Amino acid sequence: MLRVLNILLVCAVVGVAVWLYELKxxxxxxxxxxxxxxxxxxxxxxxxxxxxxxxxxxxxxxxLQDLSKRHLQLQPVRTGQIIxxxxxxTSISEREPYEPMQVxxxxxxxxxxxxx
Amino acid sequence: xxxAAEHSDGGAASGRLATPVADSTVERRMAARSxxxxxxxxxxxxxxxxxxxxxxxxxxxxAEKRVSKPKLEKVVRPNIVDxxxxxxxxxxxxxxxxxxxxxxxDVDEAIxxxxxxxxxxxxxDLRRKLSSKRAFAxxxxxxxxxxxxxxxxxxxxxxxxxxxxLRVYPNGRTGVHVLGHVDVDSRGLAGIxxxxxGKGRLYMxxxxxxxxSASTPxxxxxxxxxxxxxxxxxxxxxxxxxAIGAGGIVLDVxxxxxxxxxxxxxxxxxxxxxxxxxxxxxxxxxxxxxxxSTFKAITFAMAFDEGVATMQSTYDARSPIRVGSFSISDxxxxxxxLTVPEVFIYSSNIGTAKMAxxxxxxxxxxxxxxxxxxxxxVTELPGRKPLLPPRWTKIASMTVGFGHGLSxxxxxxxxxxxxxxxxxxxxxxxxxxxxxxxxxxxxxxVIKPETSKMMRDLMMLNVSGGTARKxxxxxxxxxxxxxxxxxxxxxxxxxxxxxTSFLGMFPGNDPxxxxxxxxxxxxxxxxxxxxxxxxxxxxxxxxxxxxxxxPMLGIAPQRETALDHALxxxxxx
Numbered sequence: 076m077l078r079v080l081n082i083l084l085v086c087a088v089v090g091v092a093v094w095l096y097e098l099k100x101x102x103x104x105x106x107x108x109x110x111x112x113x114x115x116x117x118x119x120x121x122x123x124x125x126x127x128x129x130x131x132x133x134x135x136x137x138x139l140q141d142l143s144k145r146h147l148q149l150q151p152v153r154t155g156q157i158i159x160x161x162x163x164x165t166s167i168s169e170r171e172p173y174e175p176m177q178v179x180x181x182x183x184x185x186x187x188x189x190x191x
Numbered sequence: 192x193x194x195a196a197e198h199s200d201g202g203a204a205s206g207r208l209a210t211p212v213a214d215s216t217v218e219r220r221m222a223a224r225s226x227x228x229x230x231x232x233x234x235x236x237x238x239x240x241x242x243x244x245x246x247x248x249x250x251x252x253x254a255e256k257r258v259s260k261p262k263l264e265k266v267v268r269p270n271i272v273d274x275x276x277x278x279x280x281x282x283x284x285x286x287x288x289x290x291x292x293x294x295x296x297d298v299d300e301a302i303x304x305x306x307x308x309x310x311x312x313x314x315x316d317l318r319r320k321l322s323s324k325r326a327f328a329x330x331x332x333x334x335x336x337x338x339x340x341x342x343x344x345x346x347x348x349x350x351x352x353x354x355x356x357l358r359v360y361p362n363g364r365t366g367v368h369v370l371g372h373v374d375v376d377s378r379g380l381a382g383i384x385x386x387x388x389g390k391g392r393l394y395m396x397x398x399x400x401x402x403x404s405a406s407t408p409x410x411x412x413x414x415x416x417x418x419x420x421x422x423x424x425x426x427x428x429x430x431x432x433x434a435i436g437a438g439g440i441v442l443d444v445x446x447x448x449x450x451x452x453x454x455x456x457x458x459x460x461x462x463x464x465x466x467x468x469x470x471x472x473x474x475x476x477x478x479x480x481x482x483x484s485t486f487k488a489i490t491f492a493m494a495f496d497e498g499v500a501t502m503q504s505t506y507d508a509r510s511p512i513r514v515g516s517f518s519i520s521d522x523x524x525x526x527x528x529l530t531v532p533e534v535f536i537y538s539s540n541i542g543t544a545k546m547a548x549x550x551x552x553x554x555x556x557x558x559x560x561x562x563x564x565x566x567x568x569v570t571e572l573p574g575r576k577p578l579l580p581p582r583w584t585k586i587a588s589m590t591v592g593f594g595h596g597l598s599x600x601x602x603x604x605x606x607x608x609x610x611x612x613x614x615x616x617x618x619x620x621x622x623x624x625x626x627x628x629x630x631x632x633x634x635x636x637v638i639k640p641e642t643s644k645m646m647r648d649l650m651m652l653n654v655s656g657g658t659a660r661k662x663x664x665x666x667x668x669x670x671x672x673x674x675x676x677x678x679x680x681x682x683x684x685x686x687x688x689x690x691t692s693f694l695g696m697f698p699g700n701d702p703x704x705x706x707x708x709x710x711x712x713x714x715x716x717x718x719x720x721x722x723x724x725x726x727x728x729x730x731x732x733x734x735x736x737x738x739x740x741x742p743m744l745g746i747a748p749q750r751e752t753a754l755d756h757a758l759x760x761x762x763x764x
Contacts, residue, residue: 131361136419154666
């Protein structure tokens with residue numbers, strides 16, 4: 076009876092030791108992983124700060140103005156080009172009215188007619 | 192157990208059979224004791240076992256962690272962002288390369304590798320540093336992350352990196368007078384950086400945790416786009432008119448927020464040495480000026496508010512006013528009797544001086560005090576104290592009426608100007624973001640709403656048909672008052688050196704922003720017909736600024752309305 080118990084206990088001790096050993100190494104691995112991730116997070120955050128600063132630097136209005144002057148054919152918006160919504164109708168009537176094209180003039184439109 | 196107990200009970204009853212009974216008693220006691228001992232041992236071993244488990248599973252706190260030494264670091268500063276969240280100032284960790292010359296095995300190879308990857312390093316200099324017997328030598332300070340990676344990959348023994356914090360202003364000179372700068376130890380020296388320094392390190396550290404993403408940025412009232420537009424137009428005008436300096440403010444009249452403030456010449460915040468130059472001071476706060484005719488707007492508001500003048504009043508401007516040896520005359524002299532709107536749009540010194548006289552010395556002084564023009568203006572940034580006339584006499588009152596004898600900072604005038612047009616509320620300007628409702632709760636009524644309405648009408652009239660015609664912007668009703676003051680040099684007025692300014696506001700009927708522009712010593716330029724007064728330089732500059740910034744600030748252009756005719760009618764006597 077006692078012998079059986081002893082054998083069982085010895086087995087249990089060995090089992091627990093093996094389990095503990097594995098757990099310990101698992102934990103050690105996780106710990107170093109956590110440390111590494113923390114370092115990566117810190118690095119990433121620093122990179123974000125740096126990139127934000129760089130973005131701000133590259134998109135600064137002065138630079139954009141110089142670049143658009145040099146490379147684009149665009150002009151600054153004049154206030155006359157901005158129309159209020161209630162003025163759209165009156166403003167459009169000042170411009171050339173839209174004239175629908177004759178069916179015969181538009182080859183694609185006549186093609187569609189034929190299909191129908 | 193129970194059988195043994197029964198047996199022992201029986202044994203205890205027959206007292207004479209001593210030996211066997213005694214034996215069994217000892218045995219029983221022994222058994223009980225050994226059980227207790229076993230239990231204690233079991234308990235101990237269990238405790239030890241569990242503890243061993245814990246110790247081996249959880250890494251023990253290292254000794255250095257428990258006795259953590261406070262790391263000596265530079266001051267942590269919070270990010271500064273504009274009202275739209277654009278980064279204006281941030282801390283960047285940046286590496287510097289150093290060498291331990293004793294550990295370098297092959298000096299020639301190290302030099303070759305380093306110069307090949309960083310051509311800006313001089314081989315001669317490098318050789319001198321690496322051949323020395325010292326344990327430490329800087330190779331290059333503040334390198335880019337790309338450079339750091341390349342040098343790291345070279346794997347030269349004895350070469351290392353040290354991380355340093357660098358304060359970076361990604362927008363360079365844009366907004367430098369508001370932002371300020373820091374010294375080599377990251378201490379704020381000017382502008383908002385200086386203001387944060389004044390609030391203390393703990394305050395700053397509470398905003399900026401070392402973890403950049405968790406920190407709260409300082410939000411400024413500044414709008415970077417508006418700031419750039421203002422700075423750009425001022426710079427262009429400064430060049431066109433060969434002025435020695437220029438300044439501009441865009442102030443929200445409802446919240447008191449300074450949306451833009453620029454002073455030229457400016458300086459590079461990464462090279463703060465240049466900020467010590469006298470020319471680069473912030474003209475709008477650190478300089479006080481006699482702003483001339485622009486100041487007349489205040490005298491008009493005072494005359495209306497004190498009830499000594501109405502739109503229908505007339506003033507005799509036929510001859511200069513003489514007081515002793517002193518005489519006051521008009522620049523745009525009309526030599527006739529002028530109505531109040533005429534006095535305003537022709538900027539008559541005589542008419543305005545008479546208004547000031549009518550109000551009287553004490554009420555004049557009290558009114559200026561009410562508008563905060565006689566004391567130092569307290570904002571986040573340091574401002575200079577106004578220079579008051581040495582004696583408040585009748586002459587002083589008259590000259591102050593048209594803007595001479597009292598020197599104030601341009602920001603003070605902008606604040607007073609905002610109060611004249613926003614319905615009569617004086618709101619202390621701020622460089623930090625502020626809600627209009629918060630501003631309203633701190634606002635102080637200084638003039639009546641009717642007076643404010645009259646001032647708006649006069650200012651619009653001045654732009655539609657007075658000295659400020661060049662500030663007209665298609666789609667917006669702009670109002671304003673010009674000023675061309677002779678500068679005081681060595682205690683005398685220099686006839687040839689002007690300080691021109693324009694105090695403008697838009698949109699006219701319900702103003703949202705005050706725009707103040709000033710130019711220091713502008714010269715005549717092409718198209719100004721030899722003139723160098725405000726109407727030819729400061730006014731068109733302000734017009735261009737308004738045209739650029741109004742759509743950015745979300746104010747839609749309106750079509751011309753019948754209001755123009757109403758205004759024209761006002762001008763006719």
